[in-house]
Amino acid sequence: MGEVKLMKGNEALAEAAIRAGVDAYFGYPITPQSEVIEYLSREATKRTGMVVLQAESEVAAINMIYGAAGCGKKAMTTSSSPGISLMQEGLSYIASAELPCLLANINRGGPGLGTIQPAQGDYFQAVKGGGHGDYRLLVLAPYNVQEMADFVKLGFELAFKYRNPVMILADGALGQMMEKVELPPQEQRVHIEYPWATTGKPKNGERRVITSLHIQPEKMEEINLRLQRKYKQMQEEEVRYQTKNLDDAEYIFTAFGLVSRIAMKAMDLGRQRGYKIGWIRPITLFPFPTKIFAEVAQRVKGILDIEMNSGQMVEDVKLAVSGATRVEFYGRMGGVVPTPEEILENFEKMFIKGE
Amino acid sequence: MAVDNVDVLVEDVVKPENLVYRRPSTLLDVELHYCPGCGHSTVHKIFMEVVEEMGIQNDIIGVAPVGCAVFAYNYMDVDMQQAAHGRACAVATGIKRMLPDKFVFTYQGDGDLAAIGGNETLHAANRGENFLVIFINNAVYGMTSGQMAPTTIEGMVTTTSPYGRDPKTMGWPLKFGELIAPLPGVAYVTRQAVNTVQNVRRTKKALQRALEYQKMGLGFCLVEIVSNCPSNWKMTPIESNNYVQNVLIPYYPLGDIKVPEVKK
Ligand SMILES: Cc1ncc(C[n+]2csc(CCOP(=O)(O)OP(=O)(O)O)c2C)c(N)n1
Ligand code: SF4
Numbered sequence: 001m002g003e004v005k006l007m008k009g010n011e012a013l014a015e016a017a018i019r020a021g022v023d024a025y026f027g028y029p030i031t032p033q034s035e036v037i038e039y040l041s042r043e044a045t046k047r048t049g050m051v052v053l054q055a056e057s058e059v060a061a062i063n064m065i066y067g068a069a070g071c072g073k074k075a076m077t078t079s080s081s082p083g084i085s086l087m088q089e090g091l092s093y094i095a096s097a098e099l100p101c102l103l104a105n106i107n108r109g110g111p112g113l114g115t116i117q118p119a120q121g122d123y124f125q126a127v128k129g130g131g132h133g134d135y136r137l138l139v140l141a142p143y144n145v146q147e148m149a150d151f152v153k154l155g156f157e158l159a160f161k162y163r164n165p166v167m168i169l170a171d172g173a174l175g176q177m178m179e180k181v182e183l184p185p186q187e188q189r190v191h192i193e194y195p196w197a198t199t200g201k202p203k204n205g206e207r208r209v210i211t212s213l214h215i216q217p218e219k220m221e222e223i224n225l226r227l228q229r230k231y232k233q234m235q236e237e238e239v240r241y242q243t244k245n246l247d248d249a250e251y252i253f254t255a256f257g258l259v260s261r262i263a264m265k266a267m268d269l270g271r272q273r274g275y276k277i278g279w280i281r282p283i284t285l286f287p288f289p290t291k292i293f294a295e296v297a298q299r300v301k302g303i304l305d306i307e308m309n310s311g312q313m314v315e316d317v318k319l320a321v322s323g324a325t326r327v328e329f330y331g332r333m334g335g336v337v338p339t340p341e342e343i344l345e346n347f348e349k350m351f352i353k354g355e
Numbered sequence: 356m357a358v359d360n361v362d363v364l365v366e367d368v369v370k371p372e373n374l375v376y377r378r379p380s381t382l383l384d385v386e387l388h389y390c391p392g393c394g395h396s397t398v399h400k401i402f403m404e405v406v407e408e409m410g411i412q413n414d415i416i417g418v419a420p421v422g423c424a425v426f427a428y429n430y431m432d433v434d435m436q437q438a439a440h441g442r443a444c445a446v447a448t449g450i451k452r453m454l455p456d457k458f459v460f461t462y463q464g465d466g467d468l469a470a471i472g473g474n475e476t477l478h479a480a481n482r483g484e485n486f487l488v489i490f491i492n493n494a495v496y497g498m499t500s501g502q503m504a505p506t507t508i509e510g511m512v513t514t515t516s517p518y519g520r521d522p523k524t525m526g527w528p529l530k531f532g533e534l535i536a537p538l539p540g541v542a543y544v545t546r547q548a549v550n551t552v553q554n555v556r557r558t559k560k561a562l563q564r565a566l567e568y569q570k571m572g573l574g575f576c577l578v579e580i581v582s583n584c585p586s587n588w589k590m591t592p593i594e595s596n597n598y599v600q601n602v603l604i605p606y607y608p609l610g611d612i613k614v615p616e617v618k619k
Contacts, residue, residue, distance in 0.1 A: 023453060024449070024452060024453060026449065051452045051453070053448070053452065055445070055478075056474055056475070056477075056478035057474065059442070059445070059474075059475075060442070060445040060448075060474070060475050060478065061445075063438065063439065063442035063445035063446050063449065063475070064445050064446070064448050064449035064452070065449060066436070066438070066439075066442075066445075066446050066449060067418070067436060067438075067445070067446035067447060067448060067449025067450040067451075067453070068449035068450065068452065068453045069449075070436045070446075070449070070450065071416075071449075071450055071453045071454055073453045075449065075453075089439055090439065090442070093438075093439050097436075097437075198416045198434035198435065198436055198450070199416070199434065199454060199457070200413045200414045200415065200416060200433075200434055200454075200457050201412055201413050201415075201432065201433050201434050202413070203413055207428075207432055207433055207434050207435070208434045208435075209428045209434075209435050209436075209437070210435070210436040210437065211428065211436070211437035212437065213425060213426075213437055
């Protein structure tokens with residue numbers, strides 16, 4: 001077993017970045033995730049030589065990532081909702097230029113300046129593209145501090161496999177709460193020469209150009225088609241989810257991130273009252289675990305989707321089940337976290353008493 | 356005159372002593388998309404000459420942000436990254452921090468550097484990022500067809516200042532070089548032009564010096580080049596060069612604004 005520590009989610013993510021041999025972090029402080037840049041400023045450079053730079057804005061930070069990623073380096077940033085909004089243009093460029101990078105959104109309540117409390121209102125922004133043009137991020141949704149750490153290494157593996165930005169979509173509570181976490185071993189920072197990376201024109205080769213500009217419509221369409229093929233491959237190879245109690249389930253509770261834990265508790269309470277409830281937690285939000293929902297939809301009476309927003313993932317659930325079963329939504333917004341009791345109560349209102 | 360023997364004539368013309376122009380090996384042998392007489396072409400050529408002469412073609416990475424010169428990577432035979440409008444200095448920061456032993460440069464227009472990217476430029480300068488910024492000041496937005504730029508001078512007519520730039524409502528023309536020169540992180544600020552042969556020579560020298568300072572690790576170097584935009588100024592190339600000389604240079608005087616002390 002690796003080293004076990006009690007850590008905040010944000011710190012676990014930062015520590016995992018050092019241990020994953022990440023080359024650079026560029027970021028700008030914002031609650032509830034400033035611990036990441038603080039932790040890295042304290043620890044990273046002295047331990048691995050990792051570059052940690054406080055940028056003048058999130059706009060600058062994401063473009064520093066572009067530059068560093070374009071050199072084939074492992075570069076990352078973290079922020080929270082308003083800061084992530086500022087990064088959208090840069091992410092669109094990164095996706096189009098096909099550069100690998102990792103970012104985390106420690107989602108807080110919005111819209112606007114909102115609140116620093118946990119929320120999931122950025123689901124659409126995360127999974128549907130977010131910036132301009134047809135592109136996707138690969139989105140991982142951790143549900144505990146362990147995954148806040150684990151998804152750093154996984155995120156970089158996926159980012160480099162697909163040369164695509166990967167986002168860890170968490171929330172203020174996951175960033176701030178302390179849990180036991182088993183840390184991965186320290187990996188060395190290694191320089192890999194990628195044929196596409198701009199590190200100085202090779203002596204006996206062509207110059208490398210990193211760009212998202214293709215004036216000819218046919219060429220731009222070709223790039224789009226290539227991106228779409230990549231997203232399709234992600235759908236085939238990268239879907240991750242977790243389930244419980246599906247065998248005898250008549251109803252499904254589904255939720256991602258922090259809320260999935262509350263939904264699990266609500267399921268347990270429901271089972272004590274005799275309701276046969278199962279549980280599905282999407283881990284990759286893009287690619288969305290469509291198949292498992294389509295499958296269970298054939299045999300359950302209904303699905304309750306619970307989120308800390310006005311109902312965003314529920315649209316993907318509905319698309320997946322395609323009318324095969326009833327899908328209802330229960331959510332809280334603006335930084336309010338639902339309790340297991342209120343979830344169960346609403347489930348009873350929607351599915352049991354109405355039956 | 357009818358020429359019977361073309362080969363003989365060509366041989367005669369290509370004698371080394373008759374050579375007046377040679378394309379540097381670092382500049383790709385393709386047609387430039389720049390308008391006839393545009394300063395961008397001249398700057399590309401002399402900068403690539405410097406890269407050739409210094410022998411650093413394999414050790415330099417460029418950043419071409421949005422603007423007429425976003426296609427610089429189609430001409431300069433070096434590794435390059437295209438950047439979003441205004442973000443060149445942030446992208447260059449990412450590159451230089453990862454590859455501190457390589458030369459890094461940006462090639463930015465006035466809108467890119469001083470308007471939308473003002474914050475990125477200022478902070479890269481203030482951090483003393485050790486790269487070269489080539490700043491093409493043509494007093495308009497070239498690529499988007501001639502709108503007002505931060506450097507448009509008082510009274511100058513553009514498509515968004517059709518009655519002339521009025522500083523009372525549109526602000527004053529921004530001298531970005533003077534603005535950042537006092538910052539300790541800034542090593543070298545100079546303003547040059549490419550409207551005359553002599554000015555072209557001086558600009559080339561300045562570009563070379565800036566790369567030498569970068570090699571010494573002295574910090575942020577800005578080479579501003581007062582340039583022309585004949586198309587959007589609606590002038591012939593010669594008229595536009597005269598406009599640079601008679602109207603722009605008096606407001607943007609040429610010469611060094613800050614030079615580092617170099618221990619020999
Ligand atoms: C975010 C964003 N806003 C606006 C534009 C449109 N745009 C493209 S180039 C340009 C101005 C370029 O002017 P300058 O930087 O002075 O360079 P020049 O073309 O004159 O060389 C503008 C406004 C853009 N591409 N991206
Ligand atoms: S529009 Fe102006 S700046 Fe752009 S290429 Fe033409 S002359 Fe040069």
